[in-house]
Amino acid sequence: MPLPENQELNAVADDLVATIREAFGTPKHTRPVHARGQLTKGTFVPSPGAKYLSKAPIFEKPSTDLLARFSCDTGFSDIADTHKDSNPRGLAIRFLLSEDGHTHFDLITNTAIGFAVDRGEGFLAMFKHALGKITEEQLHKDWPFVAWYQRNRKPLWPMSFASEQWHGIHAFSLDGHDGKRTFFRTRLVPPQGVMKMGEEETKEKKGTYLFDNLEERLTANPPKPIVYNWMAQIADPAVDNLNDSSSEWPEDREFVHLGTFTFDRLWTMNEGEVPGRDQQRIIFDPKPRYMEGIGISDDPIIEMRTSVYLKSGLIRREANGVAGRDTPGHCVGR
Known part of the structure; x- marks a missing residue:
């Protein structure tokens, strides 16, 4: 997982990681955002039709093993599930493409629809405003969509992770054997339906x-798996903006079923040859760099996230005493 070659972008990423840590007072051994989370394991089974859209091996194989991390927002590792700032929640999924896990494809989603800004500099400005380093007037002048996003994206809470819906904010491409590229955004949908509640109802929750609930489900005998259908929202390239994460696509776009995720057990910190080491080393990768058949758009936030995730993850590894040289492609969240 190399850094992007753009050094100006990497400098902004350094500033962003430091500013987010300052905003939350996050220690170096913890993720600066989505600090609270739980790792799980599971399986992906492709739909019969997915292989006709993409030559990716995950759509040819009967199944692929997974690691995944469910998380809450902010850099506070003890934030309550009921706190308004615990939204949006995150679900990062790793497809294990080799037996040793060194080769992988990561799918990173959260519960928000779209993003508040279209470039990393805008995200940095939001945290500088939170620290009082720039005024709200300046933030909204430079990044006008932020004001609309903050007014209209009111948080809702899932009844459980099993009833949550997840969104990928970037456009990716399904690249077929025939050379055709189909651009899409990811949506993960629970088959039993989405069930949410408002802030008032959370007062009755722990x-x-x-x-x-996640632990109860996955440690039950037998386990009660969490299942999502992977749906691809297909872009209309003539209308939909492929390179702007803050741009929503209409809900009447075609959705195609790519397969099913099933998460059926926890991955706990007491597992492994050195307990907890692999868990602490995970750095999820926003780019599908080891996955033929799935490509990326020119959305600039993809490269920014790649730099931020790697820089932040290496800081976290060193603080946890699990730093060390990786084999190529091995950055075993966010």
Whole structure:
């Protein structure tokens, strides 16, 4: 997982990582955002039709093993599930493409629809405003969509992770054997339907209700798996902006079923040859660099996230005493 070659972008990423850590007071051994989370394991099974859209091996194989991390927002590792700032939640999924896990494809989603800005500099400005380093007037002047996003994206809470819906904010491409490229955005949909509640209803919930339910489901005998259908929202390239994460696509776009995710057990910190080491080393990768058949758009935030995730992850590894040289492609979240 190399850094992007653009050194100006990497400098902004350094500033962004430092500013986010300052905003939350996050220690170096913890993720600066989505600090609270739980790792799980599972399986992906492709739909019969996915292989006709993409030559990716995950659509040819009967199944692929997975690692995944469910998380809450902010850099506070003890944030309550019921806190308004625990939204949006995150789900990062790793497809294990080799037996040793060194080759992988990561799918990174959250519960928000779209993003507040279209470039990393805008995200940096939001955190500088939170620290009082720039005024709200300046933030909204330079990044006008932020004001609309903050007014209209009111948080809702899932009844459980099993009833949550997840979105990929970037456009990716399904690249077929025939050379055709189909651009899409990811949506993960629970087959039993999405079930949400408002802030008033959360007052009756424990501050750990989501992660308690996750543990109860996956440690039951037998487990009660969490299942999502991977749906591709197909772009109309003549109308839909492929390179702007803050641009929404209409809900009447075609959705295609790519397969099914099933998460059926926890991955706990006492597992492994050196317990917890692999878990602490995970750095999810926003780019599908080892996955033939899935490509990226020119959305500039993809490269920014790649730089931010790697820089932040290496800081976290060193602080946890699990730093070391990787084999190519091995950056075993966010």
